[in-house]
Amino acid sequence: MTDTTDIKKGLAGVVADVTAISKVNPETNSLLYRGYPVQELAATQPFEAVAHLLWTGELPDAVALADLRATEREHRALADEVRAVIDLVPLDAHPMDEVRTAVSLLGAQDLAGSGSVLAASGSAEDNLRRSIRLFAALPAIVAYGQRRRRGQEMVAPRDDLDYAANFLWMTFGEEADDLVVDAFNRSMILYAEHSFNASTFTARVIASTLSDLYSAVVGAVGALKGPLHGGANEAVLHVFDEIGEAANVSPWLDDALENKRKIMGFGHRVYKRGDSRVPTMKAALDTLIEHYERPDVAELYDALESEFVARKGIYPNLDYPSGPAYALMGFDTLTFTPLFVAARVTGWTAHVMEQFGANALIRPLSEYVGPAERHVEGYVPDAADVEVAERPEEAAG
Numbered sequence: 001m002t003d004t005t006d007i008k009k010g011l012a013g014v015v016a017d018v019t020a021i022s023k024v025n026p027e028t029n030s031l032l033y034r035g036y037p038v039q040e041l042a043a044t045q046p047f048e049a050v051a052h053l054l055w056t057g058e059l060p061d062a063v064a065l066a067d068l069r070a071t072e073r074e075h076r077a078l079a080d081e082v083r084a085v086i087d088l089v090p091l092d093a094h095p096m097d098e099v100r101t102a103v104s105l106l107g108a109q110d111l112a113g114s115g116s117v118l119a120a121s122g123s124a125e126d127n128l129r130r131s132i133r134l135f136a137a138l139p140a141i142v143a144y145g146q147r148r149r150r151g152q153e154m155v156a157p158r159d160d161l162d163y164a165a166n167f168l169w170m171t172f173g174e175e176a177d178d179l180v181v182d183a184f185n186r187s188m189i190l191y192a193e194h195s196f197n198a199s200t201f202t203a204r205v206i207a208s209t210l211s212d213l214y215s216a217v218v219g220a221v222g223a224l225k226g227p228l229h230g231g232a233n234e235a236v237l238h239v240f241d242e243i244g245e246a247a248n249v250s251p252w253l254d255d256a257l258e259n260k261r262k263i264m265g266f267g268h269r270v271y272k273r274g275d276s277r278v279p280t281m282k283a284a285l286d287t288l289i290e291h292y293e294r295p296d297v298a299e300l301y302d303a304l305e306s307e308f309v310a311r312k313g314i315y316p317n318l319d320y321p322s323g324p325a326y327a328l329m330g331f332d333t334l335t336f337t338p339l340f341v342a343a344r345v346t347g348w349t350a351h352v353m354e355q356f357g358a359n360a361l362i363r364p365l366s367e368y369v370g371p372a373e374r375h376v377e378g379y380v381p382d383a384a385d386v387e388v389a390e391r392p393e394e395a396a397g
């Protein structure tokens, strides 16, 4: 029997494997992608270059970036079949269900005719190609999701725009200001990767069975939907809407804490003294607040942060500034978590490729706490039961 002190509920503190993709260091409050501080990448790189970095280990030179951008443009348009499947998803379903379904169809289409499950995991080249395809296809899926909920027509991609500007174009049907494109690009980079978080770990568990990359991403989308993970950026806006204005923060917080509510956008399993991505995203939010002339957003943001930190000593995570930033850009609250998918798909797919490259099936143990062995009334053991009973050491599948 396992000593219950050995059980790491929620796998807290467990180092499950090595990774060369990112390093989260809560002590120094830093996050590195392949060795580069995320703040530097957000300040200097287009999201496409960071995707290349996560997948291959290096930032692209001019030729590699141009190649990646050309391939990304080829796969940008929403295929008719994908659009038809999205249209089958009820308008009042959560858009994450739409994204999950669309990714599943993209996988089925791409893998059609690829043979038995024994070949599902594919080669390194297959998986890089699949990763770029998903990265390129997701903006149209997310943008169309928001537009159809608003009763608007789909907007075709524009070949003269890079990833971030085109994403905004397909969502809003108008060219975004450079300042907004820059803030959006930064948010995508900050959301791209964060080591063994719940959705990435889900993707790695699925990859560890030697299933395919698309299945791993479908599972990751499901994990990201939860409000304790990606769903928190959406939940932050619900909190802002509930509070209304800065003057209401104190009484709202009294009530929320009395009712033991979790305040969305605060706290983190790994960072306990603040999330390293927050200052960069907060700076982007500040430029948006100025651009859209919305000091009321800053007042509410600051009031809730300072009062909650003072009372509980729990700091904001990335979802806290990104939620209001996406709202100011014009995204509907329901679209926030799908935006997270479009960014994090780069990290998920990098991890899937890393898992395939040095695989071990992920299969932890559990401590059984159910009823002691008992028997169905009237059952008479036969020879097969006796044989099983004589092999008690055999591992369960």
Ligand SMILES: CC(C)(COP(=O)(O)OP(=O)(O)OC[C@H]1O[C@@H](n2cnc3c(N)ncnc32)[C@H](O)[C@@H]1OP(=O)(O)O)[C@@H](O)C(=O)NCCC(=O)NCCS
Binding pocket: 227, 228, 229, 230, 232, 261, 262, 263, 264, 265, 266, 267, 268, 269, 270, 314, 317, 318, 319
């Ligand atoms: C992210 C999160 C799940 C990390 O949780 P964790 O490491 O498992 O820590 P716990 O949930 O066990 O929290 C530890 C303590 O802090 C409290 N706490 C943590 N985050 C809190 C929050 N956002 N609001 C209120 N209390 C919080 C817990 O209630 C708990 O208090 P207790 O010891 O008195 O029971 C948690 O902070 C949370 O639910 N945050 C809100 C959702 C969110 O923003 N998620 C996005 C993460 S990037």
